[in-house]
Amino acid sequence: MSELKTLYKEGVWVNNPALVQLLGLCPLLAVTSTITNALGLGLATLLVLVGSNISVSIVRNWVPKDIRIPVFVMIIAGFVTIVQLLMNAYTYGLYQSLGIFIPLIVTNCAIIGRAEAYASKNPVHLSAFDGLMMGLGFMIVLVVLGAMRELIGQGTLFDSADLLLGPWAQSLRIEVFNFDNQFLLAILPPGAFLGLGLLIAAKNVIDAQIKSKRVAPPEAEKGPRARVTSLT
């Protein structure tokens, strides 16, 4: 039970793939201009991550160490292709608006990273849960960033959510502000970098506060840590 709790904490907060490991930034920065796109890519990544973690964990005892990387890549590419085909078939509009970033999930290092670091060493149910939590952590960051950029950039939330969720979702659209001109900085890629930077900063502030609230036992004076870079 505690293993599951650790995995949950690691994936969503402590070792979040987007905020701490900084993996998969290419799709993260490129598609987060609206919540819908962010949620779509987040779900696709989540599915691939869970699928690949489960498969890697199942085959982990049969794959010799020397060829594990090509096998993992094959498994991941297979899952991405399957997710791509399914999205093409069932969420066509979203498939078009995500475009190249669905096949690019293959190159998301978070996925092969989890396959190598966790799933290849742990049993199936834990690997599945790890994939789910890592995927969830990634998706939450995508959605929060998408919400920030959509809100600041075009003053709406859940714009064209019907592409992902079907026609009923058109009513989800909230128009918070009405601009004559969109705030371009938020929509263009620099806005994504700034937004991600702010999110990482916010996470660090929260972490620091949690740390300072704990009654920390006075630490023994340590010698200076060896540095490999100069101080200047």
Added chain:
Amino acid sequence: MIISSMAKNGAILTAFALVTTGLVASIDALTADKIAEQEQQYLTSQLQEVLDPSTYDNELSKDCAIISDERLGPYANQIIYRARKNNKPVALVVRHVTPNGYSGDINLLTAVLSNGTIAGVRVTKHEETPGLGDKVEVKKSPWITTFKSLTVQSEDDARWAVKKDGGQFDQFTGATITPRAVVSSVKKAVLFAQSEFDAIFAAPNAECLEVTNE
């Protein structure tokens, strides 16, 4: 020793390749019909945007000719859909491309009626700047609907330009290149449709579903 381990690893890799390929192939087979249906539906909805479906009675998305003409942009083989009612020509829906946008090609769909006027224009694909040039999308701005019911008199029709160049079309604040490219491309496509109207209706039917518009 090394040979046998190579053979073993090779065999394992082959087995994985076969399994994953088989899996992808079977999912592909399962979704192929649905994907084709989605593409057909998307095409039909695109055509509906530019031409009122009540004006024709043939299956527009399956009646087309493929034409190469420099007035339709720099690429060969553009698809032209033919709308008929009671087997009489009603309108042509022309796919055309302009390379003169601000970033990359702009793909357009223009419907021209038999009397030479425009029934509708839509941008089907573009990479213009969000917030500036993307106002050519009907989702962002009604600008593209101002083409409806207009016609082109001749090659040197002065009204077919943005207002900055003395024409009748609004440019956008901060973006003149995009509307200028769209206006001139639509003008050429309309002239093309007017001059080739009968010839295109006489041409044999082709495979219409657009696959390569990337």
